[in-house]
Amino acid sequence: MAPLAPMGQTSDIESANTTEKAAMETAIDGPTNGSARDESSSPDQAQQLDAAWVWEEDPANPVNWSSRKKLLQVLAASTAAFTASVGTSLISPGRVQIQEEFNVTSVQAILPLSLYVFALGLGPVLSGPLSETLGRLPVYLGSMPIGACFALGAGLTHNFHALCFLRFMAGFAFSPSLAIGAGTINDVYKPSQRAMPSTIFILMPFLGPGFG
DSSP states (O other): OOOOOOHHHHHHHHHHHHHHHHHHHHHHHOOHHHHHHHHHHHHHHHHHHHHHHHHHHOTTSGGGSOHHHHHHHHHHHHHHHHHHHHHHHHTGGGHHHHHHHHTOOHHHHTHHHHHHHHHHHHTHHHHHHHHHHHOHHHHHHHHHHHHHHHHHHHHHOOOHHHHHHHHHHHHHHHTHHHHSHHHHHHHHSOGGGOHHHHHHHHHHHHHHHHHO
16 A cells, blocks of 8 residues: 655645646636637638638639640740840950950950849849739839840940949849749749749750850
């Protein structure tokens, strides 16, 4: 027979058992106030679940677009990325002409190329968050035409400082196409379908400098 615990220890054991039992009941059933709160919020949760379900089945959801429309999104994003990357090496063959035209050294003649590449890396810091708040389309439509105008100005200018500035701004304006193309593919394809579209898009920035 186990020895009996003293009176003080017995009351402590009973108190501990009572506390443990209450904690288990709370964990299983939840607190009384919490239960009332859960019952009051259950309609809101049900509405949110219904809205999520409706959006998953909504034809306006990009994931539910037709294959042709999805392919057009991939081609548009890939073309924009190709255009942005072409500009990196497009000016390289004209290095000697830049030296003669603007009377600069060979090191200075590389500056328009370097500034363009630097801007391509700097632009996504701004364009990435903007595409998440404003949407992909406004960023595409706002950046690509502006980049084209800067590139045109760089081709027509007769001032070396203006050439460097315009090349930098062109790279900055074209950079969103490199940053948000993957997000576009993520928006329109399910994870199991993204391999081929992602391959096409990733290939374009590597092909651009070769063609340039």
